[in-house]
Amino acid sequence: MVVAKAWVLKKHFDGFPKTSDFDLKKIELPNLKDGGEQKLLLESVFLSVDPYMRPYSRRVMKEGDVMIGTQVARIVESKNPAFAVGAFVVGDRGWRTHFISDGKDLQLLPSSWPESLPKSLALGTVGMPGLTAYFGLLEVCKMKPGEIVLVNAAAGAVGSVVGQLAKIGGCKVVGCAGSDDKVAYLKKIGFDEAFNYKTVNSLDEALRKASPDGYDCFFDNVGGEFASVAINQMKKYGRIAVCGAISQYNDSVPQKGPYVQMPMIFRELQMEGFLVSRWKNRWEEGLQALLKWVMEGKVKCHEKVTEGFENMPMAFIGMLKGENLGKAVVKV
Numbered sequence: 001m002v003v004a005k006a007w008v009l010k011k012h013f014d015g016f017p018k019t020s021d022f023d024l025k026k027i028e029l030p031n032l033k034d035g036g037e038q039k040l041l042l043e044s045v046f047l048s049v050d051p052y053m054r055p056y057s058r059r060v061m062k063e064g065d066v067m068i069g070t071q072v073a074r075i076v077e078s079k080n081p082a083f084a085v086g087a088f089v090v091g092d093r094g095w096r097t098h099f100i101s102d103g104k105d106l107q108l109l110p111s112s113w114p115e116s117l118p119k120s121l122a123l124g125t126v127g128m129p130g131l132t133a134y135f136g137l138l139e140v141c142k143m144k145p146g147e148i149v150l151v152n153a154a155a156g157a158v159g160s161v162v163g164q165l166a167k168i169g170g171c172k173v174v175g176c177a178g179s180d181d182k183v184a185y186l187k188k189i190g191f192d193e194a195f196n197y198k199t200v201n202s203l204d205e206a207l208r209k210a211s212p213d214g215y216d217c218f219f220d221n222v223g224g225e226f227a228s229v230a231i232n233q234m235k236k237y238g239r240i241a242v243c244g245a246i247s248q249y250n251d252s253v254p255q256k257g258p259y260v261q262m263p264m265i266f267r268e269l270q271m272e273g274f275l276v277s278r279w280k281n282r283w284e285e286g287l288q289a290l291l292k293w294v295m296e297g298k299v300k301c302h303e304k305v306t307e308g309f310e311n312m313p314m315a316f317i318g319m320l321k322g323e324n325l326g327k328a329v330v331k332v
Contacts, residue, residue, distance in 0.1 A: 002029045002041065004098035006066045007312050009057060016250045017054065017320065022067065022313045029100055032079055038100045041077040045088070047095060047309070047330045048123040049316040050157070051221075054249040066094040067312075070128065072109075072119050073099075083108070090122050095312050097332055110291060117294065118303070124157050124327030125301045126290045132243060132276040133161035134286045136219060137169070139279065140241035140272050145170030147216035148235075150207070152226050154194065155182035157327035158243060161290075162219045163191050164299045171217075174210040176226075178322045185325055189300045203229045214238070222247045228258045234267050242273040250320065302326030 003026050010023040032041055048070045056068060075087050080103050083089070089106040093099045109122055117126075124130065136158075137143050149166040153159045154175025163173045167190045174193040175186045186194035193210040200206040207215075207230060214235040220227050223245030231240065248255055264271060279286070293299040304324035306315040309332045319328040 001031060002098050003027070004029055004096050005309060006097070007095035008064055008066050009061055011063060012058060012061075013054065013250075015252045017313075017317050019313045019317070024310070027096070029098060032077055032100070034079060037102045039078065039080040040075055040083055040101045040103055040106070041098065042073040042089070042091065042101060042106075043076050043098050044071040044073045044093075044096060044309075044332050046072040046120040046123060047312065047332065048127075049312070049319045049328045049330065050129070051244055051246050051249065051320065053316065054246075054320060066096060069094050070123055071096075072122050073106075088119050088122075090127065095309075097309055110287060112288075112291065114295065120303060120305070120327075120329045120331070121294070121301055123329055124303065125161055125299060126287060126294060128276060129157035129327060130161045130290045130299075131279070131283060131286045132158050133165055133219075134290060135276055135279045135282070136241045136243055136274060137162060137165050137217070140274050141217040141219060141239045143169050143171055143217050146172075148172045148174065148211050148213065149217040149219065150174045150211070150215040150230060151219040151221070152176050152197075152230075153221035153244070153246060154186055154191065155325055156221065157324075159219070159221055160186070160189065160302065160326055161299065164189055164293075166217075167191075168293065168298055172211070174207075174215070176206075182325055185302065197226065204233075207233050217241070219243060220245075224248050224255055228260075231260055231263045231269070231271075234263065234269055236267050238267060238269050240269060240271040242271060246320070304328045306330045308332075 006025050008023050011021045070092050078085050088109045091106050149171045151159045151162045155177040166173045172192045175191045176197045183194045183196050195206050214233050218240045220242050221244040224247035315330050
């Protein structure tokens with residue numbers, strides 16, 4: 001019998017999450033039986049921590065539930081011929097070290113995945129965050145060659161891919177991040193302009209300096225004040241993809257205006273919120289494209305890897321504080 005460890009949500013977050021909001025539990029897993037539905041035993045190898053977990057925990061979880069999240073897992077025992085022992089899969093089973101599955105909720109890593117490529121990238125650039133960048137740019141922003149693309153939280157898991165895909169698509173890219181090291185990283189991976197929003201005297205002036213003619217596309221991961229300023233620098237017929245609002249996730253009291261209607265009317269803007277699950281039937285297309293670009297060196301990846309399952313809450317809180325460069329993952 002395997003005893004799994006799992007982090008549960010002890011108390012719904014009030015403001016910024018705290019380590020005391022989590023509890024580490026042990027769960028006894030039953031042995032697999034021939035003929036039953038539960039045909040696979042898996043162990044988590046890498047676990048993801050993502051910004052969406054903060055707002056979604058309130059929407060889809062109750063106190064005492066295992067914390068939501070995705071993992072790359074190895075198959076330890078199999079009674080399902082479609083899944084060989086030792087194979088790696090992506091699952092959506094939350095913060096746990098081991099779990100049992102019937103296989104319906106698992107996705108095998110692409111057969112073309114090279115041995116030299118870290119499997120943790122299936123949680124980042126060649127996973128859900130990369131797909132978010134891919135479909136957000138192609139389907140929501142509908143970027144065209146020669147356009148100017150703005151992305152905030154640009155050194156994060158999604159933003160860093162957005163900028164690189166925009167460059168592949170022939171666009172000029174402006175990004176902002178919260179530290180000088182992150183800004184240096186953005187320039188290293190090909191952003192045309194990048195600045196530290198925490199140290200500029202005026203966000204409005206920094207955006208104008210980076211692109212005096214304004215912006216055709218704005219990929220917004222932050223919301224709040226940044227979005228309020230940036231919307232006034234959109235070009236006519238500009239498109240805004242609303243992917244996230246991390247500046248507001250930990251607010252106990254909702255932020256108030258300014259409001260978007262006037263610039264949207266006079267510039268005839270399109271502003272659309274989206275969830276990447278909308279394109280679930282096209283994920284294979286996106287994953288193959290992202291994997292190809294990574295293997296060709298056209299998309300570069302960076303990860304903040306935290307060692308140890310016991311450090312899941314710390315990694316999650318650090319990610320929300322912006323301590324990660326690129327994708328934040330935990331190695332079990």
